Amino acid sequence: MATRAFAATTIPGFAIVAGIAFFALYAPILTLVAYSFNDSNAISQWGGFSLRWYEAAWANTAVQEATLRSLTIACSASAIATVCATMAALGTTRRGAFRGQTFIYVMINQPLMVPEIVTAVALLIVFASVKVATGYNGLMYLIIAHAAFCIPFAYLPIRARLEGMDLSLETAAADLYANPWQTFRHVTLPLMGPGIIAGAMLAFVISLDDVVITEFVKSAGQDTLPTYMLGQLRRAITPEVNAISSALLALTVLLLTAFFLLTRKRD
Structure with a gap:
């Protein structure tokens, strides 16, 4: 007698629970977007449709x-993180099993497992010492901090792309007398290109949205958009914050959609 494969959708009440979960997840986001078009000065009191807060945010010099x-920080950090992640992915996938392989995986993905507040405090201590020693207080600290935090986010899609690639193509290139650099440039790199782009976009989104590490590492006058919004919430709250949040949401959705299209499996 053939056994039927288990399907979670057949569990009684699955659709109801899924509906509640989706409502709890997306209803606040949809409410935020709707109130970004609010004409009222109150953040949660509807006063009619208007684009005034988008116009105000666009004209705001601080924004x-x-x-x-x-x-600037997100582009720089994602570029650094993607280069490091690409080298790490090549080093951990283009060779056989080796001693300490699991440890290396753990160390690369450490920012994903350690609470972000711990990473932020550690970076604060290190960079505070460097600032005292050098006197430099520029954006490079934020770029380095974001790059270090974003490496595992870029590493995972690049590693997944490499593990899904057919090694026979690289072997064939070697059989045709291509040296390792030629094989990498003409075979490996073009094939892993979608993974690299996807990793860079994911790192960009993570860096753009980061608040905790930025709040601990930044110096005076170095507010990013998320920390600026956090500061506004501590003062007078206007629907301008809703408009900025909606714009960030639109950018994030656009990048994540592109990430999905690049990483999905094709028949």
């Missing part, structure tokens, strides 16, 4: 500076 700073 412009924070946005530019966030994009």
Whole structure:
């Protein structure tokens, strides 16, 4: 007698529980987006449809500076993290099993397992000592901190791409007298390109949205867009925060959609 495969969707009440979970997850987000078009000065009192808060956010000099700073940090950190993650992925997948392999995986993915507040405090202590010794207080501290935190996020899709690649293509290139650099440049790198792009986009999103590490590492006058919004919540709250949040949400959804399209399996 053939046995039927287990399917969670056949459990009684599954649809109800799933519906409640999706409602709890997405209803606040949809409410945020809806109230970003609110004409009222109150953050949660509807006063009619308007784009005034998007216009206010666009014209706000502090928002412009924070946005530019966030994009600078996110682009730089994601580039550094992607390069490091690519080298790490090549080093851990393009060879046989070796002693300490599990330990290396753990160390690369350590920022994912350790609470972010612990990483933030550790970076604060290290960078405080460096600041005292060098007198430098620029954005490089934030870029390095974000890059270190984003490496595992870039590493995972790149490693997954490499593990799914057919080694016979690289073997064939070697059989045709291509040296290791030529094989990497003309075979390996183009094939792992989607994974690298996906890792870079994921690292960019993580860096752009980071608050905890940024709050601990930044110096005076180095607010990013998320920390600027956090500061606004401590003062007078206006629907401008809703508009900024909706814009960030739209950018994140766009990048994650591209990430999904790049990493999905094709028949």
